[in-house]
Amino acid sequence: QKEVEQDPGPLSVPEGAIVSLNCTYSNSAFQYFMWYRQYSRKGPELLMYTYSSGNKEDGRFTAQVDKSSKYISLFIRDSQPSDSATYLCATSSGSARQLTFGSGTQLTVLP
């Protein structure tokens, strides 16, 4: 079993929709939770970062962590075609040496 499981999609939604992307993890020692966004032919870039449980909001993006159920979510409100990318969840118990990535969910937002 992978330490971080993520539905690979692909996920296709109309412009303006609310998008929900999810990951589950198995290691209760994970404390740091991240979402990276990867555009086609590009390297991943950090989108959201949270520590421990709770919500974090940044514009149209909300990251949510539920440590009790080991569940990580990313919500995108008013989705735009420019949000079309692969979204990777990542978790860590401490240093970057221990960073573990999900397999990524490919999202397409249709105009």
Place this chain on the structure above:
Amino acid sequence: EAQVTQNPRYLITVTGKKLTVTCSQNMNHEYMSWYRQDPGLGLRQIYYSMNVEVTDKGDVPEGYKVSRKEKRNFPLILESPSPNQTSLYFCASSFRGAGAAGANVLTFGAGSRLTVL
């Protein structure tokens, strides 16, 4: 511009022909790492370096070598490439100074697509 630069971006080679993928960062980051990305498997760490002359194996180190002689450079060496090393490779770096929180904020290169025939 702060960035991680990888070269080559695309490479087709044959089994057994040694190759090196270079990686350079201009942010004075301590941590550098190499990942490979394969469909359905996501990003898997190959090797990791905490600083100059300090390297450690990641999750899939077999068939790869690295060195960290300078802080800015972290080349990935395939001594005898095989077809199962056909993949998309990413170099990444992060800053140790901000503690664990900062160390997890990776800056990635644009990727190097390698095909081994």
